[in-house]
Amino acid sequence: MNVGDVKSYDNTSWFYTDTVKDHFFNPRNLVKKDNEIEVKDFNGIGSVGSPACGDQMSVWLKIDKNETIKECRWRCFGCASAIASTSMLSVIVTENDGMKIEDAMKIKPQDINKRLDGLPTRKFHCSVLGDKALRAAINDYFRRTGQNDRMVIEGAKIIDKILKITDKDIEEAVLDGADTFEKVQQKTKVGIKDKTCIPEVEQLIRFYKEKYFG
Amino acid sequence: MEIYLDHAATTYVDERVKESMDKYFSDEYGNPGSFNTVGLRAKNAMDESRETISKILNCTPQEIIFTGSGTESINLAIKGFVRANKSKGNHIITQKTEHEAVLETCHYLEKEEGLKVTYLDVDEFGLIKLDELEKEITKETILVSIMYANNEIGTVQNIKEISEICKKHKIKFHTDACQAAGYLDINVQNLGIDLMSLNGSKLYGPKGIGLLYVKKGTMLKPIIHGGGQEFGLRSGTENIPYIVGFAKALEIAQREKDVEVMRLINLRDYLINNVLENIPKTFLNGHPSSRLPNNANITFLDVEGEAIMLMMNEYGICASSGSACTSKSLDPSHVILAIGLPYEAAHGSIRFTLGKKTTKEGIDKLLKVLPGIIEYLRQVSPVNLSLKDMGK
Numbered sequence A: 001m002n003v004g005d006v007k008s009y010d011n012t013s014w015f016y017t018d019t020v021k022d023h024f025f026n027p028r029n030l031v032k033k034d035n036e037i038e039v040k041d042f043n044g045i046g047s048v049g050s051p052a053c054g055d056q057m058s059v060w061l062k063i064d065k066n067e068t069i070k071e072c073r074w075r076c077f078g079c080a081s082a083i084a085s086t087s088m089l090s091v092i093v094t095e096n097d098g099m100k101i102e103d104a105m106k107i108k109p110q111d112i113n114k115r116l117d118g119l120p121t122r123k124f125h126c127s128v129l130g131d132k133a134l135r136a137a138i139n140d141y142f143r144r145t146g147q148n149d150r151m152v153i154e155g156a157k158i159i160d161k162i163l164k165i166t167d168k169d170i171e172e173a174v175l176d177g178a179d180t181f182e183k184v185q186q187k188t189k190v191g192i193k194d195k196t197c198i199p200e201v202e203q204l205i206r207f208y209k210e211k212y213f214g
Numbered sequence B: 001m002e003i004y005l006d007h008a009a010t011t012y013v014d015e016r017v018k019e020s021m022d023k024y025f026s027d028e029y030g031n032p033g034s035f036n037t038v039g040l041r042a043k044n045a046m047d048e049s050r051e052t053i054s055k056i057l058n059c060t061p062q063e064i065i066f067t068g069s070g071t072e073s074i075n076l077a078i079k080g081f082v083r084a085n086k087s088k089g090n091h092i093i094t095q096k097t098e099h100e101a102v103l104e105t106c107h108y109l110e111k112e113e114g115l116k117v118t119y120l121d122v123d124e125f126g127l128i129k130l131d132e133l134e135k136e137i138t139k140e141t142i143l144v145s146i147m148y149a150n151n152e153i154g155t156v157q158n159i160k161e162i163s164e165i166c167k168k169h170k171i172k173f174h175t176d177a178c179q180a181a182g183y184l185d186i187n188v189q190n191l192g193i194d195l196m197s198l199n200g201s202k203l204y205g206p207k208g209i210g211l212l213y214v215k216k217g218t219m220l221k222p223i224i225h226g227g228g229q230e231f232g233l234r235s236g237t238e239n240i241p242y243i244v245g246f247a248k249a250l251e252i253a254q255r256e257k258d259v260e261v262m263r264l265i266n267l268r269d270y271l272i273n274n275v276l277e278n279i280p281k282t283f284l285n286g287h288p289s290s291r292l293p294n295n296a297n298i299t300f301l302d303v304e305g306e307a308i309m310l311m312m313n314e315y316g317i318c319a320s321s322g323s324a325c326t327s328k329s330l331d332p333s334h335v336i337l338a339i340g341l342p343y344e345a346a347h348g349s350i351r352f353t354l355g356k357k358t359t360k361e362g363i364d365k366l367l368k369v370l371p372g373i374i375e376y377l378r379q380v381s382p383v384n385l386s387l388k389d390m391g392k
Helices: A018-025 A080-094 A109-115 A121-144 A167-175 A181-188 A195-213 B015-026 B037-057 B070-084 B100-113 B130-136 B159-168 B240-278 B305-314 B334-338 B343-347 B360-380
Strands: A044-050 A055-063 A069-077 A158-160 B064-067 B091-095 B116-120 B141-145 B172-176 B195-199 B210-214 B282-285 B295-300 B349-353
Touching: A018 A080, A018 B305, A044 A121, A055 A080, A055 A121, A069 A080, A069 A121, A069 B360, A080 A109, A080 A121, A080 B305, A109 A121, A158 A195, A167 A181, A167 A195, A181 A195, B015 B240, B037 B064, B037 B240, B064 B070, B070 B100, B070 B141, B070 B172, B070 B195, B070 B210, B091 B100, B100 B116, B116 B130, B130 B159, B141 B159, B159 B172, B240 B282, B240 B295, B240 B360, B305 B349, B305 B360, B334 B343, B343 B349
Parallel strands: B091 B116, B091 B141, B141 B172, B172 B195
Antiparallel strands: A044 A055, A055 A069, B064 B210, B195 B210, B282 B295, B295 B349
16 A cells, blocks of 8 residues: 555545645655665764654764765654654755755754644644754764764753753653663763752753653 | 544434434523423423433432533532532542543642542553552542543443442542443442433533432532522523433433444454554553443554554544644643553554444454554654563
């Protein structure tokens, strides 16, 4: 069965725009099978989210010498909005011979949303993970090419001022199962040198635990 | 033509119900509180309906309070009882997989009126443990509220045994029977309950009508004040056409229950067995046998429920999901979490609820398209969980 051939049984019941629907049923640049791509051909790989939060995205990038994205492949665990957003993102960064990574890093969820002709307001948050995964993949490219100074940890706030540990690091640690301050410290080394941050770290752990594990 | 597998959300109104209601809109429009012949005819229709329902529930007509919904009945039962019995105690017991109507009412009373509430855990099938219930009872406990059958996973609680425990400790017992009424025994004498909430919209009656059974001697305070209708417990002009329709719907449900329940169980098990056999990495949520005849709740690993629902919707199949993406709160189903499954299992759970118009052909159509939908979404997904991760 080719799911992409499905025609709506009536034309009134769809919740999303035609563009969202199109990208949901016919996603572009999707990695369909495990053996479909050779990981070694890709020089920027990023993954964000987790199935526990309802969304997880993986992005594989092929970036050439001119720092242009030649290929953007992906996979996504998520709702229709998340799948369509990631598909559209992969189109945006590869169309017209590819986008410079400088420009790709500036893509905002709003840009994807616009190209999808709009997601319903309460689904907008579902489009946020795609560009995060893209940036994670670009950061991975910087890491591989020894340009660590160009890595952008965006949106992250430094909590431990000595070891430069961010709230995102703490979020990741909690998602990995560290549910006490001691366990988070084991994983991240947070608060070992900068003791002043400990109360804030404890607060963040409570926040993320509540957020992800109720 | 849609294949509607969302009967736990609501049902269509039975044609016979619609017909019974018809004349009470414009022909017999009276207010039963009016002392004139038009009003009297309306009152007679209401009394007859109350009589009909009282026979089905095996109670007296005076023990039935009509309300505007199942949610309102539950609010009246819990708020009304707690407020009227403050002098006896300040503690009630409920459980974690209740409908929001119960949970949010309890949260409200905790926050605003200082009520103490115990939320019992459930086991992996969604059943409360009777010994735990008994352990939580204190001198302060005045009410136990445990749903008859769960709206998401269909688990049917041991209502009779719970009521035995309540009787032993002289505590009143309320049950939310909204999902159960069309399929299970709702004879209040058999069940031994004090308060029971029902509504019309789950049993092929109209939406916007509910009732609360209040056993004689159970003290309640009204939550809606006004002209003193419904024995002073629910003011507001009675909704005659809906009351008539509700009575008719209950009457039909009782009469046709035995045959329909057997038919639905067969269809339900056909659906469950085929899905679990033909689609890998799936499992049933809820109790294998103590479950509603029309409920199949299945988790599909590695895929997200909203995406499955929208794909099915394209084929004209309507179901619902415990996924966060389909809820207003953006949290996944509290019921799936309460039976001990991780978040990722809640996101991939789909509820199929069958009903009168469900046929084997409809289920066959679902079974034909579902494997392809799941296979496709698994190709899109980077996640690869195993049944072992879920303790299955």
